[in-house]
Amino acid sequence: MDRHCAIIAVGVGQGARDPGCAEGPRILKESGVFGRLAAHTPSLVWHDVPVTVSLASPALAVAQACDALAGAVASVKAAGRFPIVIGGDHSIAMGTWSGLRRALAPPGLFDLLWIDAHMDCHDPSTSPSGALHGMPLACLLGRCHPQLAGVACPAPPLRPERVTLVGVRSFEPEEDSFTRRSGLRVIHMEEIAARGLAALIPLPVGAFGITLDLDAIDPEDAPAVGSPVPGGIRAAELLESLRPLLASPLCLALEIAEYSPPHDVAGKTAALVETIMRAAVQPGEPP
Numbered sequence: 001m002d003r004h005c006a007i008i009a010v011g012v013g014q015g016a017r018d019p020g021c022a023e024g025p026r027i028l029k030e031s032g033v034f035g036r037l038a039a040h041t042p043s044l045v046w047h048d049v050p051v052t053v054s055l056a057s058p059a060l061a062v063a064q065a066c067d068a069l070a071g072a073v074a075s076v077k078a079a080g081r082f083p084i085v086i087g088g089d090h091s092i093a094m095g096t097w098s099g100l101r102r103a104l105a106p107p108g109l110f111d112l113l114w115i116d117a118h119m120d121c122h123d124p125s126t127s128p129s130g131a132l133h134g135m136p137l138a139c140l141l142g143r144c145h146p147q148l149a150g151v152a153c154p155a156p157p158l159r160p161e162r163v164t165l166v167g168v169r170s171f172e173p174e175e176d177s178f179t180r181r182s183g184l185r186v187i188h189m190e191e192i193a194a195r196g197l198a199a200l201i202p203l204p205v206g207a208f209g210i211t212l213d214l215d216a217i218d219p220e221d222a223p224a225v226g227s228p229v230p231g232g233i234r235a236a237e238l239l240e241s242l243r244p245l246l247a248s249p250l251c252l253a254l255e256i257a258e259y260s261p262p263h264d265v266a267g268k269t270a271a272l273v274e275t276i277m278r279a280a281v282q283p284g285e286p287p
């Protein structure tokens with residue numbers, strides 16, 4: 001089965017301390033990934049979202065890119081295509097999932113699988129680094145950075161009971177209490193190690209989206225990230241769980257964030273990203 005997909009590339013790097021993610025889409029494009037995927041799926045299109053850099057206000061630059069990204073996701077979805085968003089640091093999630101929400105008929109509800117080593121549930125008052133890529137989930141849930149509010153946030157916000165964080169192993173106490181208070185489901189790495197990923201994320205029964213922060217994956221398998229944390233999900237185990245999810249007609253969109261090419265080792269992260277994209281573009285095909 002082939003899907004009508006649109007790759008939406010958004011090279012935002014100002015949401016992170018490590019700016020390498022800004023290069024992600026360009027390096028992927030230059031590697032020929034689009035041609036290889038389109039050779040089997042000629043309907044595939046590639047759309048670049050404009051990203052500006054602002055030294056005066058990184059938050060404004062991120063907000064503008066997220067706003068443009070939300071528009072791109074909404075129009076791709078309205079045209080009947082499956083959005084595959086390629087980042088960019090994970091601050092782009094504010095744009096992607098706001099845009100999907102906009103594209104759906106009210107109430108626009110969907111489950112969101114947030115695969116990440118981190119919780120991304122900071123706000124400016126709790127974040128040690130101030131980096132926006134540590135805040136997108138809090139923002140989507142309605143606790144938004146003041147400079148982003150109204151630009152990149154969905155209204156109404158996403159519902160915490162519809163979000164599942166997967167692969168978590170690095171977080172601050174404020175994020176832990178926020179997720180506990182909000183009722184967000186958090187699947188920590190210890191649980192995955194004990195029970196296996198497949199047992200923990202059953203196929204959803206309603207519409208859902210997937211956002212993959214590549215730092216959820218073990219740095220052995222995906223070294224090209226700005227914020228690596230040892231002891232992550234092995235790539236093979238993740239792919240085994242992702243393939244049926246991506247093949248489901250209930251899956252509405254895929255986002256892949258935090259690919260930072262300067263940190264790659266022998267192109268292994270780029271190859272993994274391509275494999276995951278292929279699983280979305282050509283679901284059900286043998287790997």
Ligand SMILES: [Mn+2]
Nearest residue numbers: 090116120213
């Ligand atoms: Mn993240």
